[in-house]
Amino acid sequence: MKYYVLFGPPGAGKGTQAGAMVTRYHLCHLSTGELLRSEISAGTALGLQAKALIEAGNLVPDEVVEGMIEAKFLNTKGVEGFLLDGFPRTLAQADALDAMLAKTGQAVTACVSLMIPDALIHERIAHRATIEGRADDARPEIVENRIKTYHAKTEPLIEFYKKAGKYQEINGVGSIEEVQERIFRTMDQY
Ligand code: AMP
Numbered sequence: 001m002k003y004y005v006l007f008g009p010p011g012a013g014k015g016t017q018a019g020a021m022v023t024r025y026h027l028c029h030l031s032t033g034e035l036l037r038s039e040i041s042a043g044t045a046l047g048l049q050a051k052a053l054i055e056a057g058n059l060v061p062d063e064v065v066e067g068m069i070e071a072k073f074l075n076t077k078g079v080e081g082f083l084l085d086g087f088p089r090t091l092a093q094a095d096a097l098d099a100m101l102a103k104t105g106q107a108v109t110a111c112v113s114l115m116i117p118d119a120l121i122h123e124r125i126a127h128r129a130t131i132e133g134r135a136d137d138a139r140p141e142i143v144e145n146r147i148k149t150y151h152a153k154t155e156p157l158i159e160f161y162k163k164a165g166k167y168q169e170i171n172g173v174g175s176i177e178e179v180q181e182r183i184f185r186t187m188d189q190y
Pocket of ligand 1: 010032033034036053054055057058059060061062065085086087088089090093136146
C-alpha cells in the first residue's frame with residue numbers, strides 16, 4: 001500500500017487537487033478536516049468537542065485525529081493506498097503515523113508538499129469563503145490564527161520528511177491543471 005501525505009498551508013489547494021490524485025493512483029482520500037466537519041454536522045460528541053477548536057482556528061487534540069485515521073486504515077478495503085490530506089499536522093502526529101504503519105511493516109511513501117506564498121494563502125481562502133461557506137474561512141482573525149498555527153506546529157514537518165528522504169515540494173502557484181501536472185510528474189515516480 002502507498003501512503004502519501006498531502007502537505008501544504010491552508011489554501012494551498014490540497015482539497016482541490018486531491019480528487020484527481022485519488023482517481024489516477026486508486027487511493028482513498030482521507031481529509032481529517034472533512035472527517036471532523038462531518039462529525040460536527042452529525043452532532044456527535046467528537047464533533048461537539050472539535051467545533052469550538054476548529055472555529056477558533058486551533059488544532060484538535062492529536063489523539064482525536066490519530067484515532068480517526070487509524071480506524072479508516074483498518075476499515076478501508078479495495079484501494080492501492082491512502083492520500084492523507086491535512087494529516088499529520090504536528091510532529092507528534094507524524095510519529096504516531098509512522099508507529100501505526102510500522103505495526104504492519106509499512107511506511108509513508110512520500111510527502112507531496114504544495115507550496116504557495118503567505119500572500120496567496122489569504123487570497124485563496126477569501127475566494128473559498130465565497131464558495132464553500134466554511135465558518136473557519138469567514139473571519140480574517142481566524143484565518144490568521146490558522147496560518148500562525150501552520151507555521152508554528154505544522155511547518156516543522158518539512159524538516160521531518162526531508163530527513164526521511166521523503167519530501168517532494170511542488171510549486172502550488174498556477175492554474176489547477178498546471179499544478180496537477182506537476183503533482184502527477186512527481187507521483188508517477190513511486
Ligand atoms: P482543513 O480542512 O484541513 O483545513 O482542517 C480544518 C480544521 O480542522 C483545522 O483548522 C483544524 O482545526 C482541524 N484539523 C484538521 N486536521 C487536523 C489535524 N491533523 N490535527 C489537528 N486538527 C486538525
